[in-house]
Amino acid sequence: MHSFRYIQNRLHCESTDLESLAQKHGTPLYVYSKETITSHFTRLDGALNEVDHLICYAVKANSNLAVLHTIAKLGGGFDIVSGGELFRVLKAGGSASKCTFAGVGKTRGEIEFALHEGIYSFNAESESELRHLNQIAGDLGKKAPVALRVNPNVDAGTHAKITTGKKENKFGVEFERVIDAYAAVAQDCPHLEIRGVQMHIGSQLTSIDPFVQAVQKVAPLVEQLKEKHQLQFFSIGGGIGIVYRESLDSGDPSWWGDKPESDRPLTIGAYASALVPLLAPLKLRILLEPGRFMVGNAGALLTKVLHLKQGGAKKFVIVDAGMNDLIRPTLYEGWHQIAPLNKPATNTLEKVDVVGPICETGDFLAQDRELPPVHEGDTLAVLSAGAYGFTMASNYNTRPMPAEILVDGTKAHVVRERQTLDDLIRGEHIPSD
Numbered sequence: 171m172h173s174f175r176y177i178q179n180r181l182h183c184e185s186t187d188l189e190s191l192a193q194k195h196g197t198p199l200y201v202y203s204k205e206t207i208t209s210h211f212t213r214l215d216g217a218l219n220e221v222d223h224l225i226c227y228a229v230k231a232n233s234n235l236a237v238l239h240t241i242a243k244l245g246g247g248f249d250i251v252s253g254g255e256l257f258r259v260l261k262a263g264g265s266a267s268k269c270t271f272a273g274v275g276k277t278r279g280e281i282e283f284a285l286h287e288g289i290y291s292f293n294a295e296s297e298s299e300l301r302h303l304n305q306i307a308g309d310l311g312k313k314a315p316v317a318l319r320v321n322p323n324v325d326a327g328t329h330a331k332i333t334t335g336k337k338e339n340k341f342g343v344e345f346e347r348v349i350d351a352y353a354a355v356a357q358d359c360p361h362l363e364i365r366g367v368q369m370h371i372g373s374q375l376t377s378i379d380p381f382v383q384a385v386q387k388v389a390p391l392v393e394q395l396k397e398k399h400q401l402q403f404f405s406i407g408g409g410i411g412i413v414y415r416e417s418l419d420s421g422d423p424s425w426w427g428d429k430p431e432s433d434r435p436l437t438i439g440a441y442a443s444a445l446v447p448l449l450a451p452l453k454l455r456i457l458l459e460p461g462r463f464m465v466g467n468a469g470a471l472l473t474k475v476l477h478l479k480q481g482g483a484k485k486f487v488i489v490d491a492g493m494n495d496l497i498r499p500t501l502y503e504g505w506h507q508i509a510p511l512n513k514p515a516t517n518t519l520e521k522v523d524v525v526g527p528i529c530e531t532g533d534f535l536a537q538d539r540e541l542p543p544v545h546e547g548d549t550l551a552v553l554s555a556g557a558y559g560f561t562m563a564s565n566y567n568t569r570p571m572p573a574e575i576l577v578d579g580t581k582a583h584v585v586r587e588r589q590t591l592d593d594l595i596r597g598e599h600i601p602s603d
């Protein structure tokens with residue numbers, strides 16, 4: 171489901187005309203739909219109502235305070251990976267008691283901060299980290315709540331750079347060692363309190379099978395550990411894939427019915443009906459850590475066409491957003507739909523590369539893409555850019571980060587101002603000669 175569609179031939183986010191936003195706030199510009207985020211949260215929440223559960227939104231997907239605030243108000247928790255993300259959650263009105271803290275390399279400062287704020291669980295990724303947590307909690311006279319991330323050695327069938335649940339990945343503790351690791355915690359770590367078990371096998375999964383395989387493999391282990399260590403929760407991680415090819419003419423979520431298998435979303439109905447029966451018998455609190463599912467389709471990056479250029483072998487559409495604004499196409503071969511804000515009158519298509527202004531050959535938003543004719547000065551929407559878009563943006567080539575807008579019906583709130591040139595050099599100093 172998403173809230174971007176043509177109304178009277180002009181692309182809108184909810185009831186807001188995107189061209190007017192581009193004109194008012196400039197480009198590149200990230201625009202998010204509050205309606206989409208809310209609908210995704212409530213649909214997932216509803217699909218899981220047969221089990222005690224908590225949706226811990228993966229902050230790394232989109233950490234804008236307004237997005238976090240929206241999710242906190244819906245009752246969501248958060249999965250964080252740094253002290254910085256915890257700081258954001260607290261500023262947005264979220265509570266540490268609904269946060270899990272993931273990541274293979276947490277620092278002492280981050281651990282102390284999270285302990286002080288009353289984090290729900292540190293999801294530890296190694297025996298060494300457990301010892302480190304035990305030491306720090308002891309120093310502070312506290313008990314650190316922990317879960318161990320299990321690496322189930324299941325292939326998520328996704329892009330290599332976002333596969334996390336295989337033996338050769340750096341994540342989690344090897345399946346075969348998990349029982350011993352929990353026993354060691356119980357025996358040797360008086361400053362740790364075991365709370366749960368966690369796993370996360372990868373991102374942008376478009377099939378239910380790897381999820382089922384992983385849950386089937388890990389659930390018996392959880393059952394065993396539950397008895398011994400009074401577990402409270404089992405987190406099955408995030409990873410729910412989204413559709414990157416959207417229909418802009420219909421808000422009807424069933425439009426994908428005639429699409430090839432690879433383009434079909436992993437529907438929430440299918441996800442819940444396959445997993446809930448496997449999870450319910452555990453009688454534990456089930457945690458989920460969706461990032462992309464919650465915000466991916468909720469965002470678009472608006473960019474202006476600066477030039478058209480015929481190269482020796484290709485035609486280039488040069489736009490004002492680059493790989494520093496949206497790195498997914500070049501980093502993961504990520505495919506983002508690109509649509510003109512004014513609906514084209516013809517069905518004619520032309521094959522082009524949509525490229526940015528960065529001085530790198532890898533600076534593209536799309537390659538060999540069939541687009542309707544575009545003209546200099548047109549504004550294009552790069553869709554499904556709500557997840558891992560702005561959060562992965564950088565100042566490379568000393569380019570200010572785009573502004574971010576949260577649309578709510580006809581209202582458009584600036585939820586992050588565009589960076590200024592002064593912002594770019596803040597904190598830098600020239601030593602005196």
Ligand code: LLP
Binds near residue numbers: 374409557
């Ligand atoms: N939980 C853990 C422990 C994770 O590492 C991640 C994502 C998630 C949850 C959320 O996964 P999601 O539901 O969003 O798939 N930048 C890449 C994706 C990196 C994902 C990293 N971990 C991209 O743009 O495709």
